[in-house]
Amino acid sequence: MRIDLHTHSAASDGTDTPAELVRNAAAAGLDVVALTDHDTVRGHAEAVAALPEGLTLVTGAELSCRVDGISMHMLAYLFDPEEPELARERELVRDDRVPRARTMVGKLQELGVPVTWEQVARIAGDASVGRPHIASALVELGVVATVSDAFTPEWLADGGRAYAEKHELDPFDAIRLVKAAGGVTVFAHPLAVKRGQVVPESVIAELAAAGLDGVEVDHMDHDTAARVRLRGMAADLGLLATGSSDYHGSRKTCRLGEYTTDPEIYGEITRRATGAFPVPGAGGRAGG
Secondary structure (H helix, E strand, O other): OOEEEEEOOOOOOOOOOHHHHHHHHHHOOOOEEEEOOEOOOOOHHHHHHOOOOOOEEEEEEEEEEEEOOEEEEEEEEOOOOOOHHHHHHHHHHHHOHHHHHHHHHHHHHHOOOOOOHHHHHHHHOOOOOOHHHHHHHHHHOOOOOOHHHHOOOOOOOOOOOOOOOOOOEOHHHHHHHHHHOOOEEEEOOOOOHHHOOOOOHHHHHHHHHOOOOEEEEEOOOOOHHHHHHHHHHHHHHOOEEEEOOOEOHHHOOOOOOOOOOOHHHHHHHHHHOOOOOOEEOOOOOOOO
């Protein structure tokens, strides 16, 4: 089985609609794909309705978190989307996205970049606006060559010249909330140093003790040394080691299925989850 547990649709900052994403996942030869848009489950229903035969959908979200001043992302899988406390926190994060994005646009204008809120809003469309939409505006204006080039201290990286903070969950609270909603938590790209400051290993150990289920090991932003280090850390802490593409459609260069998760790890994730279950397409299989 080929299993990709981290993708984004146009419900957040990807370019594929949820329906396009699941069709493209099937075309890429995947057996299982997780839809993990930022702080929203808005794309799940469309993805389920369009799910092709033979492809299984894992519902999830990527939660925005911050610990000791360091931004981090928590992948949450197979939780009950109606659980009120977790739903309320996701809404708080989403509600803060527009004022935060407007602040970053203002900072860019002060730096001499002729970006406008109307341009960013057009790029975001109906999605929850985020930094990748602002980065796409910078690409359109010729300020940077690629979206990734905008995520530097010069522009939009954490602490960068045009960066602005938003409401983010404490990761220990995120673990508690996701578990209460019957879900499973995996720390996304924990050693992606080119994105900015990363969480110390001591904090990852504390998160593991608090109930963190896994760490994302195989990811485009982890070099070989980082993967070896994370795999050893996962073994030492009893964490599941996952792999995934972090696919964003045409907004990033990664391909669906570029990195994948071992079927045994996927099976353990599905066994631990009680809030929701994988959705098989017509004739598909849920696995686990």
